[in-house]
Amino acid sequence: MKLTFSPEDEAFRNQIAGWLRNxxxxxxxxxxxxxxxxxxxxxxxxxxxxxxxxAEGGWTCVGxxxxxxxxxxxxxxxxxxxxxxxxxxxxxxxxxxxxxxAGPTIIAFGSEAQKEKYLPGIVAGTELWCQGYSEPNAGSxxxxxxxxxxxxxxKWRIHGQKVWTSLAHESxxxxxxxRTEPGSKAHKGLGFFLVSMHQPGVTVRPIEQLTGTxxxxxxxxxxxxxxxxxGAPGEGWAVAMGLLGFERGVSTLGQQMQFQNELDEIIRLxxxxxxxxxxxxxxxxxxxxxxxxxxxxxxxxxxxxxxxxQADSSALVYKLHWASWHRNLGxxxxxxxxxxxxxxxxxxxxxxxxxSLFLFTRSDTIYGGTNQxxxxxxxxxxxxxxxxxxxx
Amino acid sequence: xxxxxTDEQNMIRETAAGFLQDVSGPxxxxxxxxxxSGYDRALWRRICEELCFQAITVPEExxxxxxxxxELAIVLEQMGRNLLCxxxxxxxxxxxxxxxxxxxxxxxxxxxxxxxxxxxxATMAWTGPxxxxxxxEWGAEAVTAxxxxxxxxxxxxxxxxxxxxxxxxxxxxxxxxxxxTRGKDGVSLFTVPAxxxxxxxxxxxxxxxxxxxxxxxxxxxxxxxxSLMGEAGKGWPSLEKILDLAKVAIAAEQxxxxxxxxxxxxxxxxxxxxxxxxxxSYQALKHKAADMKxxxxxxxxxxxxxxxxxxxxxxxxxxxxxxxxxxxAAAMAKGYCSDTxxxxxxxxxQLHGGVGFTWEYDVHLYFKRAKASELYLGNGAAQRELIxxxxxDEEFRT
Numbered sequence: 001m002k003l004t005f006s007p008e009d010e011a012f013r014n015q016i017a018g019w020l021r022n023x024x025x026x027x028x029x030x031x032x033x034x035x036x037x038x039x040x041x042x043x044x045x046x047x048x049x050x051x052x053x054x055a056e057g058g059w060t061c062v063g064x065x066x067x068x069x070x071x072x073x074x075x076x077x078x079x080x081x082x083x084x085x086x087x088x089x090x091x092x093x094x095x096x097x098x099x100x101x102a103g104p105t106i107i108a109f110g111s112e113a114q115k116e117k118y119l120p121g122i123v124a125g126t127e128l129w130c131q132g133y134s135e136p137n138a139g140s141x142x143x144x145x146x147x148x149x150x151x152x153x154x155k156w157r158i159h160g161q162k163v164w165t166s167l168a169h170e171s172x173x174x175x176x177x178x179r180t181e182p183g184s185k186a187h188k189g190l191g192f193f194l195v196s197m198h199q200p201g202v203t204v205r206p207i208e209q210l211t212g213t214x215x216x217x218x219x220x221x222x223x224x225x226x227x228x229x230x231g232a233p234g235e236g237w238a239v240a241m242g243l244l245g246f247e248r249g250v251s252t253l254g255q256q257m258q259f260q261n262e263l264d265e266i267i268r269l270x271x272x273x274x275x276x277x278x279x280x281x282x283x284x285x286x287x288x289x290x291x292x293x294x295x296x297x298x299x300x301x302x303x304x305x306x307x308x309x310q311a312d313s314s315a316l317v318y319k320l321h322w323a324s325w326h327r328n329l330g331x332x333x334x335x336x337x338x339x340x341x342x343x344x345x346x347x348x349x350x351x352x353x354x355x356s357l358f359l360f361t362r363s364d365t366i367y368g369g370t371n372q373x374x375x376x377x378x379x380x381x382x383x384x385x386x387x388x389x390x391x392x
Numbered sequence: 393x394x395x396x397x398t399d400e401q402n403m404i405r406e407t408a409a410g411f412l413q414d415v416s417g418p419x420x421x422x423x424x425x426x427x428x429s430g431y432d433r434a435l436w437r438r439i440c441e442e443l444c445f446q447a448i449t450v451p452e453e454x455x456x457x458x459x460x461x462x463e464l465a466i467v468l469e470q471m472g473r474n475l476l477c478x479x480x481x482x483x484x485x486x487x488x489x490x491x492x493x494x495x496x497x498x499x500x501x502x503x504x505x506x507x508x509x510x511x512x513x514a515t516m517a518w519t520g521p522x523x524x525x526x527x528x529e530w531g532a533e534a535v536t537a538x539x540x541x542x543x544x545x546x547x548x549x550x551x552x553x554x555x556x557x558x559x560x561x562x563x564x565x566x567x568x569x570x571x572x573t574r575g576k577d578g579v580s581l582f583t584v585p586a587x588x589x590x591x592x593x594x595x596x597x598x599x600x601x602x603x604x605x606x607x608x609x610x611x612x613x614x615x616x617x618x619s620l621m622g623e624a625g626k627g628w629p630s631l632e633k634i635l636d637l638a639k640v641a642i643a644a645e646q647x648x649x650x651x652x653x654x655x656x657x658x659x660x661x662x663x664x665x666x667x668x669x670x671x672x673s674y675q676a677l678k679h680k681a682a683d684m685k686x687x688x689x690x691x692x693x694x695x696x697x698x699x700x701x702x703x704x705x706x707x708x709x710x711x712x713x714x715x716x717x718x719x720x721a722a723a724m725a726k727g728y729c730s731d732t733x734x735x736x737x738x739x740x741x742q743l744h745g746g747v748g749f750t751w752e753y754d755v756h757l758y759f760k761r762a763k764a765s766e767l768y769l770g771n772g773a774a775q776r777e778l779i780x781x782x783x784x785d786e787e788f789r790t
Binding site: 003009 | 393394395396397398401462654658661662669670672673675678679681682683685686689690692693694696697699700701703704711714724727728773775776777778779780783784785
């Protein structure tokens with residue numbers, strides 16, 4: 001157990017920091033600190049070009065094996081990459097669902113043909129992905145999927161509705177879980193499909209959120225053709241669950257650097273407007289600072305263990321910790337601003353970055369498993385307590 | 393960068409866990425906690441001779457094992473888990489750290505060797521009754537004993553309270569100030585054998601009986617010139633560092649205790665049946681246990697992050713950027729773990745229902761330790777105020 005990095009890793013840090021300094025300029029300068037959660041709808045075209053710029057430098061999919069076009073970085077160097085990326089204020093990644101979720105799933109469960117077909121576009125930053133999991137009646141109860149996949153003339157066709165699909169309107173592909181066996185229940189009889197978004201039978205409808213903006217969408221599949229199925233029909237749940245393991249990857253460190261930028265801004269404001277002298281605010285800023293620092297070391301534990309092929313108990317509590325922390329940060333931002341927090345940038349409903357943070361973080365404790373679902377999981381998987389009873 | 397235990401560290405952890413479970417079970421704790429000394433001398437001898445925990449952080453040149461603060465934290469975590477009643481914390485985390493941070497070569501050579509040999513217990517006496525001002529004053533203002541220079545050495549006067557094992561330790565690291573000084577000025581540290589003329593010591597019985605406190609009164613105590621640690625009147629930075637290291641150590645104990653009350657609660661909830669089902673099947677109670685688990689996991693990261701920082705700060709060749717985080721890391725660990733243990737012990741009491749309120753069940757031992765260790769060196773709010781100062785106030789920013 002040690003906190004220091006090797007000289008080789010520090011040299012790598014200089015390399016990526018230098019690349020970002022030289023390339024996050026010109027048309028990309030305006031993207032600094034943009035496109036994060038709550039801001040994902042901003043500058044889509046510019047951020048797509050940034051994805052390709054990253055790819056030219058070899059900075060997409062840095063943790064993937066070199067055989068699949070990745071950079072094959074060690075965990076340490078991935079940590080450094082994400083830290084420097086966020087420190088430089090480089091924009092929220094448009095390609096993160098392909099790079100962090102779709103790609104690793106295809107690498108783990110897909111056929112060789114699927115790897116050849118889908119991975120290069122993700123590495124090149126030219127093909128963007130979205131995720132078709134939740135449905136109106138499959139939220140916390142994710143296995144209650146009702147979207148159907150039926151084999152018609154040798155092709156899988158998808159019928160049904162997905163919801164809370166972020167970046168659907170910007171995406172080229174969607175991975176969808178759908179029921180391959182009519183009448184099957186819960187996690188049995190599902191398939192994991194790869195569906196082009198550019199075809200008749202796919203309709204994207206933005207959801208207007210409490211922020212007045214729309215990062216999330218409803219996606220309607222009306223006989224859309226799925227080009228591929230990953231794994232066998234009926235085994236989609238295992239593939240989908242394998243994917244959840246990838247969600248707690250190294251990219252959480254990038255998320256944390258984004259959090260650090262937000263906290264830094266709040267501290268700057270508190271010092272400027274005198275809130276830093278308020279004992280209650282001081283306590284909360286110190287608590288936020290502590291929570292974020294400890295989040296980093298929780299992540300380090302997860303990553304150090306996963307590198308050696310072991311699961312660490314910190315992984316179970318990770319989502320509950322960061323989601324609650326981030327929600328509290330949003331409220332703290334408003335309390336630091338005081339009455340000024342009420343005034344928005346412009347009519348009809350142009351929110352400031354911190355106002356967006358305050359409102360948007362209310363989704364953190366809901367999506368990806370609500371705080372209450374997280375506590376069930378911790379109690380059941382982490383502490384061996386009985387499962388919640390299921391209705392019939 | 394590797395944030396997980398090495399094989400050797402895992403081995404130390406297993407050894408400490410197994411041994412302490414054997415020798416510091418509830419019956420043993422209850423027996424010894426009621427005695428005046430507060431510890432079992434035969435057990436202390438075994439720890440020193442067979443396990444050598446007291447030698448972990450002592451450099452090899454003084455006969456120690458030359459391991460780091462991570463290994464120390466591993467052992468402390470298990471001690472907290474089992475509420476070990478022992479002079480370990482005072483001897484190693486106050487006395488030993490005091491010598492490592494501030495001792496002269498001669499003092500280290502003599503006393504650290506004796507600690508390693510199991511021949512000497514130690515503690516640090518630094519707070520006057522003023523430590524209770526304002527609900528807890530653990531900064532320089534709490535140093536109220538006085539020293540003055542004499543022709544042969546120094547003369548000590550004053551009353552020191554809240555001294556861990558103060559009535560039994562053989563060697564006292566004493567903080568005192570030059571008469572007439574205030575705050576961080578004039579503070580000096582001394583090595584003081586507890587049997588010198590003019591020293592009166594007494595036991596201060598405590599609500600948490602698992603860690604004993606004493607009072608030490610100095611009346612015109614003459615010290616030789618070589619008792620001084622470091623430079624006269626310039627001792628505050630050393631004292632502050634010793635206290636930061638002590639906070640990390642307390643936090644490690646708190647982590648172990650917080651984990652233990654969670655385990656006790658889960659076991660009880662899996663056995664206790666009401667309305668025809670185990671109470672572990674009720675979501676309201678599951679969620680309480682889940683919150684306890686979350687706090688344990690985060691506390692674990694806090695302790696071992698701070699232990700890694702302490703490691704660099706005690707190593708002359710340590711990374712200076714990491715060593716410089718000691719104040720903040722120690723405050724984070726002490727603050728987070730204090731709150732965690734009190735939360736978890738309180739939840740454990742509630743989850744045990746009526747039996748948690750009895751003397752017979754062990755929950756109250758942890759609940760009392762929780763409050764005592766929370767208050768010692770400043771509670772969570774005090775640590776957060778310290779962190780806020782580092783983040784927000786000009787005088788701390790460079």
